[in-house]
Amino acid sequence: MTELSQYPALLSEIKAQIHAAQSRAMLAVNAELVQLYWHVGQTLHTRQAQSGWGAGIIPRLAQDIRNELPEVKGFSARNLDRMLAFARAYPQPQVFSPQLVAKMARVEIVPQAVAKTADKESVLWQLPWGHHALLLEKIKDLEVRCWYLGQTLVQGWSRNTLALQIKGQAHDRHGQLINNFAERLSSPQSDLVQQSLKDPYIFDFLTLEAGFHERELEVYLVAHIEKFLLELGQGFAFVGRQYHLTVGDKDFYLDLLFYHLKLRCYLVIELKRGDFKPEYAGKLNFYCNVVDDSLRHASDAPTIGLMLCQDKDNVLAEYALRGIDKPIGIASYELTRSLPTTLQSALPSIESIEAELNSYATAETHPES
Template sequence: MNKQNQTVNLSLNKDYKNWLKALKQKVLSTQLKAAVQVNSTLLAFYWELGEDIVRRQAQANWGDGFLKQLSKDLMAEFPEIKGFSERNLKYIRQWFLYYSGQQAIGQQAVAQLMQVPWGHNLQIISKCKSVPEALYYVRSTIEHGWSRSVLTHQIESGLWQREGQAISNFNTTLPAIQSDLAQQTLKDPYVFDFLSLTQNYNEREFEQGLTEHITQFLLELGAGFAYVGKQFHIQVGQRDFYIDLLFYHIRLHCYVVIELKTVDFEPEHAGKLNFYIRAVDELLRKEGDTPTIGILLCKNKDKLVAEYSLSDMQKPIGVSEYQLTQSLPENLQSQLPSVEEIEQELRGGR
C-alpha cells in the first residue's frame, strides 16, 4: 500500500478521528498564539504533542502518511497557527525523542525547556551531542538571554567543553563560594576567532585587537565582565606600571587583571601577575569588593609547570591558553552576533 492510500484511509480511521478531535479541543483550550515567540504554554503543548505522536506511531498502524495527514487536518482547523506544518511536527517529535531516550530528563529540566524559544530549542538539539551538553545551553540561554546567533556561536566554539577548565589556585586563595564561581568564570582555551593578526604579532597588537573588538571580547569572556581599561596605569613607590587589561566582574564583585602573553607560559609570568593583583588590591579595591583575581592568557602552557607556579602564589590566578582561529563553518561567520545582540546578552547576564 502506498503512502497516498495510507493517508486516504487514515482520514477515515475511527481511532485517528477521535484523537484528532481531542487534539483540536486541546489546542482551543490552551489558546495557543503563534505570534508569541517564547510561550511556555505553546512549548508545553509541543512536548505533549511530541509524546503523543511517538506513542501513537508505536501503537497504531497509521502508516507513513500520518504526520502529513495530521498537518493537513490541524492547518485546516487552525490556519492562523504556523506551528502545524509537517516539517514542524517532525521537529516536535524529534525534540521529544531527544530528551526522552536513555538519558531521560526530569520534570524540572522539562520545565526549563519551556523557557527557551522554539528556534533556540531546535538549534540546541541539532548541534549538541549529548543531553547534558544540551541542558547546559538551555540553562545558559535562560540565564544570559542569548539571541539565537549568540547561542549558535557559543555551541560552535565549544563553550560547554571549555568553561571552568583553566588551571588556577582559586581553591587555596579564595573563600569556597567565590572560588567555585570564579573557576566557572574561566575558560580554557579562549577562542578569539574574530581577530585578524599578522603571523608575527606582538603583545601590543594582540591587546589592540582585543580592545578594538571589545564586544566580541566581552562575549568570549562571559557575562559579568565590565571593561575598565587597557595599559591601566598604577604607581607603586616611585615606579610606574601598566596593566595590559583591567576589568571589573559585577557578579564576583572584584577587579580582574588580565595579562597577555604571545609566548608559552613561564613561571615568572605568574610572579608579575601576582604583583599586579596585589597592587590593585591596595590601590583600587574598595569596601565591598572581594579579592582581585588575575587571568594569564598565553599561547601554550605546560600544565604541570603552571600548577607548580601557582601553588605558592598568595593571590588568585588562573592560567589559560588562547586560540586565534577556530574551525567554524563559513556560514556561521556571517551569523556572529551584532553589537546590539551582544549588548542584549550582557544586559541579560547582569
Template sequence: MKSALLPPTGYPEFLQELKTRIRGAQVRAALAVNRELILLYWSIGRDILLRQGMEGWGTRVIDRLAHDLQNEFPGVEGFGARSLKYMRALAEAWPEEAIVQQLIAQLPWGHNLRVLDRIKDRRTREWYLRAAFEHGWSQNVLVHMISSRLHEREGKALTNFEQTLPPPDSDMAEQILRDPYNFDFLTLADDFKERELERGLLIHLRDLLLELGRGFAFVGSQVPLPVGDQTFYLDLLFYHVRLHCYFVIELKTGEFKPEYAGKLNFYLSAVDGIMKSDRDDPTIGLLLCESHNEAIVELSFKNFQKPIGVSTYTVTREMPKALEQEVPSIEDLKGIVEKLRTELAAARKADQAEPEEGT
C-alpha cells in the same frame, strides 16, 4: 489505493482531540505564550510518538496530520509537517514532563530547535539550555556558544583558586574561566606582538566581553599603577559584578613562563592596595598565553596568596606570505571571471550566427 486514503484506526478521534487541545492552548497563550506553546508542542510530539509506537502509525501520518490541522487553523503557523516532526523530536529528546516544565518550556521554541539540530547527546543539550536560560542568551549567541564548544572549555583554566579563595567564590571563579579562549574574531600574523593582540581585543571589545562571559565590565586598558617612584601598566582591567572584584588580564605571546606569574601576583597586590575598596573581594588575575605546560604552571603559583588563573587562546592566523603568492587575489579572480564572461558571450554570438541546417 482506497486503503491508503483511509485514516488509520483511532485517527479521527485523535485529530478531534488535538483540535480541542490547540484551541484551549491558544486561549491560555495570551497569558504565557511561549510556555503554553512549548508544552503544547511537547504534548503533541509525545502523543504522536505513542500512537506510532502503540498503533503502528507510519511516518506519512504526520503529513496528513499537518494538512488537516492547517485546514482547521488557516493562517496559524507552526503546524506544518516539519514543525510536527520537530515536536516529535522534542518529546523524544525529553520524555520526562518535569524537565520540560522546569527548563524546556522556559526557553523560546527557536532555542530548543537550535539545540535539537546541533547537539545529539542529552547531557550536552541540557548544559546549553541551562546556560542559555541562566545567561539570557539570544538565539544567535546560543548558536555561537555551541559552535565554539563552550561546554568543553568552561572551568578548564589552571588556577590556584581552591587555595586562595573561600569555597563559594572559588567554585564560581573556577567556572567563570575557560581554556582555551576563542578569539576567532581576530586575524593576526604569525609573529604578532602583545600590543597588537591587545589593540585587536579592544577594537572587538563587544566580542571579547561575549567570550569572557557574563558579569565582566570593562574598566580600561594600560591602566596605570603608581608604586613607589615607578608606574606599571595593566594590559586589561575588568570588574566582575557577580564576584564583586577587580579582574586583571595580562596578555602574552608564546608559551607560559614562570616569571609571568610572579609579575601578575605583584599587580594583584598593587590593585588590592590602590584600587580595591572594603566592599570588594580580592582581585583575581588571568594570564592568557598561546600555550602552557601544566606542571610548570602549577609550580609557578603554588605558594602565591593571590588568586591566579592561566589559560590559552586561539586567534585566526593571516595567510603566510609564501602561500599568498600561490593563491589568486581578488583582482585576479575578477579578471578570470571577466575573461570567462567574454568567452561565453563570444560563444553564444557564434552559435546565433551559425546558419541552421538546410537553409
C-alpha cells in the same frame, strides 16, 4: 512645583512596572507554547507507537491543520517533526527541575524567573522554542545538552549566541584552566570563579600575522570589544587597556582590566605571545596586590588574575602558582592567522556572509518554518 519635580520619578516607576509585566507575559506565553509543542509531540509519539503510523502521517497532519486552522502558525511538517523529537528527547519533562539542570550545567546561580519555578515544574518550559530546536539538532548527548540549556538560562544567550557557543564547544572549555582558586578563595566564590573562566579562549574574530606583538593583540581585542566580551562570558565590564597604576615613584600598566558584575571583583588580564613562563605568575600576583590596595572597595571580593598565553605546560603552570598569594588562573588562547594572498580568493565574499547571517536571523525569528 513640588509635584512637577516628582513627576519623572513617577513616570519611571510606572514604566518599570509595565516592562516587568510585559516580561512576565512573554515568559508565560513562551512556557505555554513550549508545553503545547511537547504535548503535541507526545501525542504523535504515542499514536505512532500504538497504531504503527509511519512518517507520512506528519505531512498530512500539517496540511490539514493549515487548511482547518489557517490562522495558527508553527505547525509545518518540519516543526511537527521537531515536536516529536522534543517529546522523545524529554519523556519526563518534570524531572528537569532548576536544581537538576543547575547541577548538570555546573552553575551555581539560577535566574530569578527560573528560581521561582516550583520544583515539580520543568525548566524546559523556560527556554524559547527556537533554542530547543537548535539544541536538539546540534547536541545528541543529554548531559551536554543540559549544560547548554542551563548556561543559556543563566547567561541569557540568544539563539545566535547559543549557536556560536556550541560551535566553539564551550562545554569542553569552561572551568578547565590551571588555577589556585580553591586555595585562595572561599567557597562558593572559588567555584563561581572557576566556572566563569575557561581554557582555551577562542579569538577567531582576529587575524594577525605570525610575528604579532602583544600590544597589537591588546588593540585588536579592544577594537572588537563586543566579540571579546562574548567570548569572556556574561558579567564582564571593561574598565581599560594599559590601565595606569603608580607604586612608589614607578609607573605600571595593566594589559586589560575588567570588573565582573556577578563575582563583584576586579579581573586583571595579562596577554603574552608564545609559551607561558613561570615569572609571569609573580608579575600578575604583584598587579593583583596593587589593584586590591588601590581600586578594590571594601565590599568587593579579592581581585583575580588571568594569564593568557598562546601555549602553556600544565605542570610548569601548576608549579608557578605554588606560593602565589592571589587567585590566579592560567589559560591559553587561539586566534585566526592571516591567510596568504593566494588563498584569500577562496574565502566567501562579504555579500555571501551577509546573506548567510540574514538567513540565520530569519530562522531565529521564524523557527517553525
